[in-house]
Amino acid sequence: MRNIKLTLEYDGRRYQGWQKLGDSDKTIQEKIESILEKMTEEKIEIIGSGRTDAGAHARGQVANFKTESAMSLSDMHGYLNRYLPKDVAVKEIAEVPERFHSRYNAKSKQYSYYVWNDKVRSVFNHHHSYYHPMKLDLEKMQEACEKLVGTHDFLGFSSLRKSKKSTVRTIDSIAIEEENGMLKFTFVGEGFLYNMVRILVGTLLEIGDGTLDISVIDEVFDTKVRKTAGITVPAQGLFLDEVTYD
Amino acid sequence: MRNIKLTLEYDGRRYQGWQKLGDSDKTIQEKIESILEKMTEEKIEIIGSGRTDAGAHARGQVANFKTESAMSLSDMHGYLNRYLPKDVAVKEIAEVPERFHSRYNAKSKQYSYYVWNDKVRSVFNHHHSYYHPMKLDLEKMQEACEKLVGTHDFLGFSSLRKSKKSTVRTIDSIAIEEENGMLKFTFVGEGFLYNMVRILVGTLLEIGDGTLDISVIDEVFDTKVRKTAGITVPAQGLFLDEVTYD
Numbered sequence: 396m397r398n399i400k401l402t403l404e405y406d407g408r409r410y411q412g413w414q415k416l417g418d419s420d421k422t423i424q425e426k427i428e429s430i431l432e433k434m435t436e437e438k439i440e441i442i443g444s445g446r447t448d449a450g451a452h453a454r455g456q457v458a459n460f461k462t463e464s465a466m467s468l469s470d471m472h473g474y475l476n477r478y479l480p481k482d483v484a485v486k487e488i489a490e491v492p493e494r495f496h497s498r499y500n501a502k503s504k505q506y507s508y509y510v511w512n513d514k515v516r517s518v519f520n521h522h523h524s525y526y527h528p529m530k531l532d533l534e535k536m537q538e539a540c541e542k543l544v545g546t547h548d549f550l551g552f553s554s555l556r557k558s559k560k561s562t563v564r565t566i567d568s569i570a571i572e573e574e575n576g577m578l579k580f581t582f583v584g585e586g587f588l589y590n591m592v593r594i595l596v597g598t599l600l601e602i603g604d605g606t607l608d609i610s611v612i613d614e615v616f617d618t619k620v621r622k623t624a625g626i627t628v629p630a631q632g633l634f635l636d637e638v639t640y641d
Numbered sequence: 642m643r644n645i646k647l648t649l650e651y652d653g654r655r656y657q658g659w660q661k662l663g664d665s666d667k668t669i670q671e672k673i674e675s676i677l678e679k680m681t682e683e684k685i686e687i688i689g690s691g692r693t694d695a696g697a698h699a700r701g702q703v704a705n706f707k708t709e710s711a712m713s714l715s716d717m718h719g720y721l722n723r724y725l726p727k728d729v730a731v732k733e734i735a736e737v738p739e740r741f742h743s744r745y746n747a748k749s750k751q752y753s754y755y756v757w758n759d760k761v762r763s764v765f766n767h768h769h770s771y772y773h774p775m776k777l778d779l780e781k782m783q784e785a786c787e788k789l790v791g792t793h794d795f796l797g798f799s800s801l802r803k804s805k806k807s808t809v810r811t812i813d814s815i816a817i818e819e820e821n822g823m824l825k826f827t828f829v830g831e832g833f834l835y836n837m838v839r840i841l842v843g844t845l846l847e848i849g850d851g852t853l854d855i856s857v858i859d860e861v862f863d864t865k866v867r868k869t870a871g872i873t874v875p876a877q878g879l880f881l882d883e884v885t886y887d
Contacts, residue, residue, distance in 0.1 A: 404763075405764055406765055476761060476762065484762055484764050491751075515722060515732050516727075516730055517650075518671045518729060519650075523765065563778070
């Protein structure tokens with residue numbers, strides 16, 4: 396059995412997220428599986444590094460699948476990019492050891508989130524960013540980022556109700572960059588809880604525009620109460636940039 | 642009579658270009674005029690700095706219109722951005738002297754053209770760039786740009802058959818920048834002939850990938866024969882960035 400690793404780019408706008416829902420074509424996973432099945436004439440199951448939300452995008456989602464096909468990697472690469480829809484592409488393809496597992500072996504992930512912060516809405520970026528016109532105090536937001544980085548129980552910054560599994564996570568870094576009205580938030584960490592990046596961005600924006608005080612962060616860490624934190628910003632601004640393996 | 646100057650941004654994908662065609666809603670000019678007429682309850686004609694092609698975009702198209710409305714500029718700005726569709730926005734609004742004319746007074750224009758130059762197509766930029774996967778010799782293309790800059794008869798680099806008016810134009814500069822697989826061509830000049838930017842980009846790409854020799858430029862200047870030059874790249878990669886006035 397060969398084990399093939401794909402690095403994928405997709406525009407999530409038309410999809411119900413990564414994860415298979417049933418027998419539909421509305422998720423990225425199903426879309427890719429159906430083309431792999433035509434290509435290999437085998438039943439294929441692809442394993443993603445993790446789910447991405449309905450409407451969220453990826454520049455570097457990683458997935459792997461097993462096959463007995465003898466097709467060359469470069470032929471597979473050509474086949475997939477020819478038959479995949481315009482909003483999904485295979486950036487890289489590689490053969491990996493049989494034990495490689497996209498989800499279990501992922502060491503770290505990078506997400507970015509885009510916020511258009513200008514008096515006038517953007518005609519070009521409205522499908523790939525969230526529009527927040529209020530003036531933002533970037534210095535205060537940077538200060539808030541420093542409080543978030545590190546190892547904490549992020550339950551209150553997630554959409555999980557309760558969890559039997561640990562909700563302690565480590566964020567390695569959060570960066571905020573601004574260019575011509577577009578704010579880019581970049582998060583790097585070993586893993587993120589459900590909706591965690593989107594709630595962290597919502598909270599940072601509300602700290603930045605004065606709706607919330609910076610003390611909200613310690614409060615959410617203490618109480619673990621979701622509703623104390625900021626809004627969940629929409630998926631359209633979210634990109635899975637990169638998944639790192641050893 | 643007040644004379645109002647608008648700086649406009651639009652995603653041209655859904656439109657038949659700037660210029661009014663008749664009684665339809667398919668051009669940017671008609672879209673904006675119909676909203677201005679509701680706003681002012683007057684018959685409005687807007688004058689653009691020039692046409693943009695069907696499918697081409699703008700970051701800084703300039704237009705002006707005359708009105709007797711007493712509405713404040715900031716109310717007009719708010720009204721327009723509320724009622725314009727998501728793919729058209731007014732970036733700036735200003736009151737200008739009555740003799741100001743967007744087309745006659747334009748001193749210089751900047752256009753940019755985007756080319757996605759990578760082995761794998763881009764899922765995010767396919768509506769706003771042209772995909773040219775072949776390897777390009779950027780140095781040779783820069784050399785070609787130096788030959789194009791300056792004052793020449795550009796008839797052979799346009800879609801005009803013949804012209805009673807002069808087809809001599811001056812290009813002040815052409816820049817080619819590359820970032821993560823995206824090439825950006827920037828043209829600055831006092832004015833450009835019909836399809837001239839798109840044919841120049843097509844010619845530069847064909848010089849870059851080896852289809853055409855660099856000598857084609859002098860040949861087209863000499864013979865003025867359109868078919869000797871490169872292809873007309875599609876409008877989807879073209880942006881009118883800026884119009885400059887004294």
